[in-house]
Amino acid sequence: MDSAHLVVENIEAGYNGESVLNKISFSVPEGQSLAVVGPNGAGKSTLFKVLVGLLPIRAGSVQVHGKPLGFHIDCIAYVPQRDAIDWKFPVTVLDVVVMGRFGKLKWLQKPGKEDYAVALHSLDQMGIGNLANHSIADLSGGQQQRVFLARALAQDPHILLLDEPFTGVDASTQETTMDLLDELHKQGVTAMVSTHDLNMAATRFSQVLLINRNIIAYGTPEEVFTPENLHIAFGGQVLSMHGVMVVDECCPPETPEVRI
């Protein structure tokens, strides 16, 4: 796998005339593992949607490998929040993971043996190889998450974007997700992960991006999680107790659904 350099310059984006992201600029070096944190409505999901081309940018630019968005079709994999999917659709777990290979196939080409082999291997890596032939309607929240991570793996991405992968899943799925990120980090895959869990961001990621419609801080957890920065981002909602940070807010919905 090649790794990718991601450069975001002065982007503005939002919904219905209202800007959610105001002139955001940052760059992510090759193979970096980055946590994106910020309060509800800070624009974490919006940022990811911009990076995968789901939401048009009003100003600014995004470059991957030095080329504009859309040049490299299949090098970014995105795992959206799980409620974006119709879980009653008649497909099996393996069907969903094989879809991750479709980007490499021609219009009429059917997925071949190799695609199925890659998909099965990805499922094994996520510890759910035994569920390959199950209907997706049968899965628990954690299993749904693993299916989508397996699909992202099968895409063989250079950049992996995970939107709130630790929300509403069991501890073992959280661990599997972290293990996967560590493994991909070794392979030089660039990863961006949005999360509400500030402690996870502080302890498991080498770099943190703190945003609230603007960039508040970007750097190592020690540099980012200062009382001043947290106060700017969260106002009075965050408490730091004996080194453990607690945010006084509930989970998504964060931003309005985009119609695509």
Place this chain on the structure above:
Amino acid sequence: MIEFLTSPFTYSFMQRGFIAALLVGILCSVVGSYIVLRGMAFLGDALAHAILPGVAIAYLLGGNLILGAFVAAIVVAIGIGFFSNEGTIKEDTAIGILFSAAFALGVALISSIRTYAVDLSHILFGNVLGVSENDLIFTAVLTIIILLIVAVNYKQFMVISFDPILATMMRLPVQFLRYLMMVMLGLTVVVSIQTVGVGLAAAMLVTPAASAYLLTRRLPSMMIVSAIIGAFSSVVGLYISYYINIASGSAIVLTATMIFLFSFAFSPRRGRIRH
């Protein structure tokens, strides 16, 4: 028994009726699978009603009814797009207004004919025994074209239906594929009015596909089972219609509904689907 099954076929109009019903049953069921999975049932019903003025005008002018329906379907589909595109009114509101308006216009046109009641009932509820040889050829060609469209775009239709986000990321022409589905739906509705009429076309689109959904776990098997249910309902419905002398469209739809009720009762999906 054999005579019971073969006796309808002594009439050539019955033979044509059976073939037409079979084709429409299969076609509606395959296209209907997408309608059910994408939640487009209301649109299907609306399109079916909206083609009435086209049928009526063709009827008054002595032209081809299917051609009239075809033109009306396109006009209404464009109209729905026009009124909802600006975002001023919601799409389902635009559909609701346009399909009732078109339906009212159709009834108004037909009510100007002397043999109003009979003609209207044929159009509303189908007249499978009035299928001409030309209609049959047209239906067969359309069925083949639409099934080919499904086969060629199978992978892409599945992705835009299941995961529009992935479709966008793969840079699929999502808008084009959506329009293609709308056109398929429109054409399917047009041919289905021959057997079940505008009033019941939505049932042929939705009922076999929904029954198949309850019985299967994967899209290909759902489509195949749906096609079998659609074909079976059409043939059984026609026999019932022939022997107890009820409207063919009603007989077909009621047969499909019985199959749906059985599917619902014995579905392995029930009770284990999470929302």
